[in-house]
Amino acid sequence: MSTPAGATTRPLAVAGARGRWLRGSGVWLLAALVVALLPVVIRTPVAVPVMNQMGIAIVFALSYNMLLGQGGMLSFGHAVYFGLGGFIAAHALNHAGQGTLWLPLPLVPLVGGLGGLLFAALFGSFSTGRSGTVFAMISLGIAELMAASSLIFNEFFGGEEGITANRTKAPLLLGLEFTTDRQVYYLIAFWALVTTALMYAFSRTPVGRMANAVRDNPERAEFVGYSARWVRYVTFCASGFFAGIAGGLFAANYEILTAENMGLNASGSVLLMTYIGGIGYFLGPVLGAIVFTFLQSMLSDYTDVWLLYLGIVFLATVLFVPMGLTGIVVMHGAVWRARRLGRLVLPYLATAAALAVAALGVVGLVEMIHVLVSAPVSRGTRRLFWVLVNVRTVTPWVAFAAIAVAGVLALRWTMPRAGAAFAEASRPGDAR
Amino acid sequence: MFELVVFSLLNGLVFGLLLFMLSSGLTLIFGMMGVLNFAHAGFYMLGAYLVFTVTQHAGFVPALVVVPVLVGLLGAVVERQGLRRVHRFGHVAELIFTFGVAILVTEIVQFVWGRPAKRVEIPAFLDFPLFQLFNASFPAYKAFMLVVSVGMFVFLFAILTRTRAGLIIQASLTHPGMVAMLGHNVPRVFMVVFGIGCALAGLAGVIAGPVLGTFPGMAQVLGSIVFVVVVIGGLGSLSGALVASILIGVVQTVAVALDVSIGSALAAAGVVLDPTGFLHELTSVTVAQIAPILPYILLVVVLIVRPTGLFGTRET
Amino acid sequence: MSAAIELEGVHKHFGVTPIIRGVDLAIEAGTRQALIGPNGAGKSTLFNLITGKYPVSRGRIRLKGEDVTGRRPNEINRRGLSRSFQVTNIFPRLSVFENVRCAVLWSMGYGYAFWRFVDRSREARERTETVLEQLNLTARRDVPAGVLSYAEQRALEIGITIAGGADVILLDEPTSGMSRSETEQVVQLIRQVTAGRTLLMVEHDMSVVFDLADRIAVLVYGQVIAHDTPERIRASAAVQEAYLGVPAHA
Numbered sequence: 001m002s003t004p005a006g007a008t009t010r011p012l013a014v015a016g017a018r019g020r021w022l023r024g025s026g027v028w029l030l031a032a033l034v035v036a037l038l039p040v041v042i043r044t045p046v047a048v049p050v051m052n053q054m055g056i057a058i059v060f061a062l063s064y065n066m067l068l069g070q071g072g073m074l075s076f077g078h079a080v081y082f083g084l085g086g087f088i089a090a091h092a093l094n095h096a097g098q099g100t101l102w103l104p105l106p107l108v109p110l111v112g113g114l115g116g117l118l119f120a121a122l123f124g125s126f127s128t129g130r131s132g133t134v135f136a137m138i139s140l141g142i143a144e145l146m147a148a149s150s151l152i153f154n155e156f157f158g159g160e161e162g163i164t165a166n167r168t169k170a171p172l173l174l175g176l177e178f179t180t181d182r183q184v185y186y187l188i189a190f191w192a193l194v195t196t197a198l199m200y201a202f203s204r205t206p207v208g209r210m211a212n213a214v215r216d217n218p219e220r221a222e223f224v225g226y227s228a229r230w231v232r233y234v235t236f237c238a239s240g241f242f243a244g245i246a247g248g249l250f251a252a253n254y255e256i257l258t259a260e261n262m263g264l265n266a267s268g269s270v271l272l273m274t275y276i277g278g279i280g281y282f283l284g285p286v287l288g289a290i291v292f293t294f295l296q297s298m299l300s301d302y303t304d305v306w307l308l309y310l311g312i313v314f315l316a317t318v319l320f321v322p323m324g325l326t327g328i329v330v331m332h333g334a335v336w337r338a339r340r341l342g343r344l345v346l347p348y349l350a351t352a353a354a355l356a357v358a359a360l361g362v363v364g365l366v367e368m369i370h371v372l373v374s375a376p377v378s379r380g381t382r383r384l385f386w387v388l389v390n391v392r393t394v395t396p397w398v399a400f401a402a403i404a405v406a407g408v409l410a411l412r413w414t415m416p417r418a419g420a421a422f423a424e425a426s427r428p429g430d431a432r
Numbered sequence: 433m434f435e436l437v438v439f440s441l442l443n444g445l446v447f448g449l450l451l452f453m454l455s456s457g458l459t460l461i462f463g464m465m466g467v468l469n470f471a472h473a474g475f476y477m478l479g480a481y482l483v484f485t486v487t488q489h490a491g492f493v494p495a496l497v498v499v500p501v502l503v504g505l506l507g508a509v510v511e512r513q514g515l516r517r518v519h520r521f522g523h524v525a526e527l528i529f530t531f532g533v534a535i536l537v538t539e540i541v542q543f544v545w546g547r548p549a550k551r552v553e554i555p556a557f558l559d560f561p562l563f564q565l566f567n568a569s570f571p572a573y574k575a576f577m578l579v580v581s582v583g584m585f586v587f588l589f590a591i592l593t594r595t596r597a598g599l600i601i602q603a604s605l606t607h608p609g610m611v612a613m614l615g616h617n618v619p620r621v622f623m624v625v626f627g628i629g630c631a632l633a634g635l636a637g638v639i640a641g642p643v644l645g646t647f648p649g650m651a652q653v654l655g656s657i658v659f660v661v662v663v664i665g666g667l668g669s670l671s672g673a674l675v676a677s678i679l680i681g682v683v684q685t686v687a688v689a690l691d692v693s694i695g696s697a698l699a700a701a702g703v704v705l706d707p708t709g710f711l712h713e714l715t716s717v718t719v720a721q722i723a724p725i726l727p728y729i730l731l732v733v734v735l736i737v738r739p740t741g742l743f744g745t746r747e748t
Numbered sequence: 749m750s751a752a753i754e755l756e757g758v759h760k761h762f763g764v765t766p767i768i769r770g771v772d773l774a775i776e777a778g779t780r781q782a783l784i785g786p787n788g789a790g791k792s793t794l795f796n797l798i799t800g801k802y803p804v805s806r807g808r809i810r811l812k813g814e815d816v817t818g819r820r821p822n823e824i825n826r827r828g829l830s831r832s833f834q835v836t837n838i839f840p841r842l843s844v845f846e847n848v849r850c851a852v853l854w855s856m857g858y859g860y861a862f863w864r865f866v867d868r869s870r871e872a873r874e875r876t877e878t879v880l881e882q883l884n885l886t887a888r889r890d891v892p893a894g895v896l897s898y899a900e901q902r903a904l905e906i907g908i909t910i911a912g913g914a915d916v917i918l919l920d921e922p923t924s925g926m927s928r929s930e931t932e933q934v935v936q937l938i939r940q941v942t943a944g945r946t947l948l949m950v951e952h953d954m955s956v957v958f959d960l961a962d963r964i965a966v967l968v969y970g971q972v973i974a975h976d977t978p979e980r981i982r983a984s985a986a987v988q989e990a991y992l993g994v995p996a997h998a
Contacts, residue, residue: 020562023867075529126736133468134739136527137663142730144656193825206858212823213850216839223799223831224912225854234860264652268535275528280841295483302596308539315532318515322521366543374546 022200028193035189039182046297048181054293056189057247059195061285063242063273068271070203070278071235072215073128074136076267077143080123080242081116083262085244087156088115089251090165096351097169104173108189109248116244117237124236129229131218142263150259162258165251178252188249190280195242200282202238211235272310276317278324287325305370308432309363331426339423349417354410359387368396440686446574448681449581450644454637454654455661455673456588463605463668464625465591466523468516469529471621474537475630479503479637480646481541484550492555500635507630511623532747534651535703542648549647577639584635585674592670601625605668627647660727664734665741687723750779750813752916752930752946753798753829760790760808760970761799767793769970777812777915780947782957784988785967791950792834794967795920799831800824826854830914832923835949836901838908840894844885847893847904849876851911876911881939883907884933899930903937906925910941917942919949923956934961958982966990 027349041050060082067073084265127138136348150157157163166180178184203206209230214221218228251257260266269292277288293308299306321328335341364384369390371382381390389396458472479499486495510533518529554573561569579650592598604611604621612618644650661680665672696718734741753775760768762787775781781804783791784865796802798809802822809817816824830950839847850867852875858864870929880886883903888896906922922938935956938947951957957964965975968990974981981987 007735039647068524072524073529126732129736130739132523133527133667134735137468137733138735140656141728141735144728145725145732148722152721201865202862204867205862206853206864206866207860207865208851209846209920210853212842212846213839216841217837219801219821220837220839220908221835221850223825223837224851224908225822225825227820227822234862238862264656268531271528271531272535305539305543308536308543311532311536311539315529315536317513318525318529318532319517322518322525326756370543373544391476 007140023184023204026123028197032193035193036186039185046182048185050293050297052181052185052188052253053297054290055185055192056246056253057270057273057289057293058192058223058286059249060243060246061277061289062196063239063246064198064270064274065279065282065285066199066211066239066242067203067233068274069281069284070208070215071131071211071232071239073131073232073236074271075139075266076136076271077141077146078239078270079262079264079266080146081120081240081243082247082250082266082270083259084119084247085116085240086251086257087163088112089248090163090255090257091156093167094163094253095168096171097166102171104176105167105170105178105252106173106187106190107253108167108170108177109245110132111250112251113241113245115231116247117241120237124233124240128232128236131215131232134146142261142265143267145262147259150262157259158257159257160255164256167252167255184253188253191245191249191295195245196286199238199242203282207231207420226369227238248337251406267351268316272314275315276324278326280323281326281330284324284326291325303363303367303370304374308366332422335422335425338425343425344418344421347414347421351411351414353413354407355409358407358411361400361402361407364389364396364400365404369399436689439687441682443572443574444682444685445678446473446581446681447685449578449585450509450636450640450680451654451658451661451691452674452677454582454633454658455665455677456585456670457632458658459662459668459670459673461626461629462662464601464608465515465519465622467526467530468659468662469626469629469687470655470666471510471533472530472629472633473514473651473658474534475503475507475633476654477491477541477638477648477651478506478537480552480632480641480650481545481550482634483638483641484552484646487552487555496635496638499575499638500631503634504631507633508623510630511626515626516619516622522734524580532702534655539649547648549645552641552646554642573643577643580635580639584632588670590633599684611674656710657727660731661732662687664727664739666668666743667741669741669743671740676742680730683726684723687719687726690723693718693721749858750777751775751810752812754810754813755794755798756808756810758794758797758809759805760793761763761805767970767981768797771967771970771972773965773972773975775946775948776963777946778944779962780942780960781949781963781965782961783948783965783967784952784954784957789967791967792920792968793965795831795918795950798824799829799918825912825914826832827917828914829916830909830912831856831918832889832905832909832922834924836898836905838893838901838904843887843890844893844896844904845876845880848879848883848907848911849873851908852876852879855912862874879907879911882937884937899926899934901925903934905938906934914945916946917948919947921952923951923953931956948958 018113038051043052064075064078067078089108090207092101092103092111093105093108095101102142107281127135127142136332151159167184169178176183190386203211210221211227213224214226214231216229219229247257247261250261266320270318273288274285274286277286277293278284293304295313299309301371303309317324331360332341332344333343366386367382368389373425381388384396391397454472454476458469461467461469461472482499482502483492486499490498514529514533515526518525554571556738558573560572562572562575563570590598592602600611600616601621601624604616604618604625608618611621624711641650645653657680662673663678664680665674749773753773755771755773758768758771759766771794783794785791788821794803796857798803799817800816800823803874807817808815811824811827811829814827816827839850842850852872853866856869856875858866858869858872877886880889883906885900885903885907888900896904902922902925906919909919910917919938922932923988926934931953938949938960947960949960963976963980964978964981966973966981966987973990974984974987976984
């Protein structure tokens with residue numbers, strides 16, 4: 001039998017069949033419960049601000065995946081709609097504080113969303129004609145245009161200092177106050193849940209389904225009656241709306257917006273987190289946003305070069321795990337259903353241990369190089385993995401190098417075995 | 433006034449040819465492999481930083497030769513180990529991969545050389561005014577840049593059209609399958625082209641470092657403009673890249689020198705706008721202020737009107 | 749009988765190369781007709797012209813009496829014409845069920861509605877399941893279309909074409925690359941799904957052509973040299989001369 005004509009060698013994901021469990025209302029109620037209880041369960045003081053950051057990132061990343069994962073449109077300038085929504089929300093908040101506009105804080109993200117929608121409708125009118133490289137380049141051009149415009153329109157963008165707002169000055173809705181981080185958490189959690197549900201609902205509408213079709217085969221989509229351009233445009237506008245909501249949440253949480261929030265770095269970050277999470281699955285960006293925000297906030301406390309590590313992780317994902325973290329989880333779905341997961345525990349544990357050792361060694365070396373390069377000549381010591389290390393001596397170099405080599409060798413031994421174990425476990429056989 | 437025009441044009445030409453040095457590699461790579469190498473400007477940055485280090489140990493002239501080769505080799509490795517692996521996942525994945533490489537190069541450069549900008553001196557033997565026109569002088573180093581750029585273009589053109597390897601490369605540009613059938617190692621051709629493209633970017637970094645500055649943000653600043661050039665000129669077209677480079681180089685350099693705005697023009701005509709109005713803010717923008725975004729406006733316009741670019745034949 | 753498709757003086761050049769050199773053709777509604785001809789005659793180009801993928805250089809095309817010259821593919825599709833492709837053109841990452849359902853959406857009036865849910869529509873589901881039954885793909889409904897076997901994909905290809913309920917159907921080499929038994933199955937399928945509709949198909953397999961077609965049009969060098977019943981075509985000297993050497997499969 002000849003090979004299937006339309007098959008590709010890339011790992012495929014089918015959004016419809018596997019996501020069926022998302023359609024029941026039980027899942028959402030459970031999620032709401034978990035989210036509501038989180039700040040009660042986790043009591044470290046730094047937890048709530050980080051969770052707020054995660055909530056905003058989740059909405060932003062999900063909106064981005066409407067374009068990338070569902071629509072097949074790679075955008076390098078999605079933060080434009082996030083930022084513009086945020087700026088408009090911040091201005092609205094200021095007006096609310098002055099009394100010229102009745103806008104309680106819970107409604108501010110909606111204003112941001114409308115702002116994002118407005119600009120998405122405007123810019124999308126000429127950028128959604130084509131997908132692929134042309135679309136990516138136009139998105140880049142628009143991002144650069146906006147970055148430069150921020151220096152010109154000082155009234156709107158606030159120049160170098162940006163625009164600040166004060167959420168406590170807004171009128172109250174039902175007497176709800178938002179002065180503490182915890183209270184803002186519930187606001188963000190509410191909007192995150194609502195928007196996630198809405199975005200999922202969108203993917204189940206005719207436009208949402210056709211977006212997948214247009215991604216796979218725009219020519220065929222035309223021949224079943226749909227204009228690929230219109231499908232992309234509607235998806236683009238919806239994506240801009242939700243990005244704007246994320247921007248509004250940002251304005252409410254941090255009370256300041258600068259041109260950086262619109263810029264290429266922000267757009268790059270959302271691409272990173274969405275891809276790491278897995279673009280082929282609806283919840284992929286959620287996982288990616290959580291992991292990315294966690295790494296970003298936690299790692300930056302321990303090391304200056306966290307972006308370097310993140311870059312390495314991202315590149316490793318693109319090369320070896322293009323289906324993302326969620327993809328790895330889903331891959332094991334069949335194994336789990338066949339109840340063969342137990343067979344994988346030992347090989348995976350061994351691989352994880354080897355990876356940890358290798359990472360220990362590499363990170364140690366990287367950090368020591370960093371001290372050598374950046375520290376003044378006199379200071380050469382650093383606290384590394386709870387041990388005080390003097391980079392001017394030979395011992396730590398040899399030690400970490402040895403650890404790294406040992407880890408890599410162990411990895412070379414354990415990885416093939418883990419891969420074989422997985423292949424064996426996912427072999428259809430005496431499964432149910 | 434006259435000297436302003438002459439020097440603006442000359443400087444614009446120098447900048448434009450520098451842009452061409454960067455964009456030629458990028459458009460060649462795209463034309464052949466269909467992938468827009470986001471990391472291209474990163475190799476440019478690497479060239480600038482490497483020349484800083486090599487010059488400190490060996491001098492400028494050895495650096496001029498050694499650094500592009502180093503960068504080119506690195507590019508070849510990236511293609512072989514990375515890009516080739518990602519190729520089967522499609523164009524979007526390739527773009528994302530080169531994006532990741534771009535981030536990594538930036539981070540590694542900052543990691544190795546630190547964050548503060550590096551001061552790369554113009555080599556002493558090139559640091560003199562070449563000629564004087566009225567009151568302003570034209571530095572010899574800029575002439576040197578011109579010579580290197582033009583020389584490189586001639587060299588590239590000669591190789592592509594006169595040598596056997598060049599013909600194979602040209603053929604692989606449009607018919608890689610056929611070329612493979614004829615017995616040539618097409619993946620190796622790709623790797624070589626990618627390496628040469630990166631070497632060109634590195635060379636651009638070597639000669640531009642002293643003039644444009646050597647700092648961690650240099651890749652981002654120039655990278656975007658290079659994309660604009662390549663897309664406007666036409667993806668895959670060398671002559672398009674040349675025309676677009678010089679066009680954008682001259683336009684930007686001239687625009688930066690023009691301190692006029694719609695507002696000032698209106699004022700000269702006797703129309704004065706309310707200083708607190710929004711219209712005033714809009715029209716008081718000088719040409720010099722919007723000079724940085726002119727290329728992007730042009731990009732968006734060209735992409736809407738003629739997505740294949742001025743000379744290009746392929747869209748994606 | 750009125751004409752479902754009418755081509756009037758249609759020419760098509762690519763650059764300076766003429767491919768279609770003046771075609772006048774009328775396909776009566778409700779008939780099954782085949783378009784045959786040697787390789788390079790321009791059959792696929794003619795399909796692409798009728799379905800709006802390429803603009804004509806000269807001439808008019810009418811669909812059920814309405815002039816559709818120069819209209820975009822999706823507009824033509826909405827007027828009741830649907831086509832399949834020679835190289836399988838499905839949605840590889842969507843499931844088989846989803847592939848067919850996408851083809852059903854527009855004809856059921858869903859349009860670009862982002863306030864309605866496809867899962868709620870019993871009508872869409874039932875129609876999709878009916879088509880899957882006809883295609884014999886019900887057991888594979890949740891499989892990503894990209895991993896189907898070749899013959900299954902060709903069946904799906906036809907399924908997507910007819911699911912929307914178009915009454916004028918164009919099939920481009922539906923049995924290419926198939927074995928004898930697969931071809932028989934597909935012929936049955938085609939006969940079943942085109943009952944009461946207009947069918948125009950490009951085919952190289954002569955047994956399929958003579959089995960299905962009410963009339964045959966012969967395209968040679970961009971011109972229709974004959975358009976008649978199968979018996980007369982088989983006996984025509986002009987056709988034999990231009991198109992000699994295509995044996996009927998045993």
